[in-house]
Amino acid sequence: MIRFENSGPEYAPDALLAVAVLVGVWLLVTVGRYVRADRGTRVSTRQALRVRWG
Helix, strand or coil: CCCCCCCCCCCHHHHHHHHHHHHHHHHHHHHHHHHHHHHHEEEEEHHHHHHHCC
């Protein structure tokens, strides 16, 4: 691997990997909760997201 003078900190790839893993786990939990919910809860969740983002 070629290293340049100002290529950034040595731990940057590890930090990016850790952030990517945390985001992936959060997405899995969120999507899993949505998929397992019943129809009324999914409707309510979508409505809450529209209110929050709108």
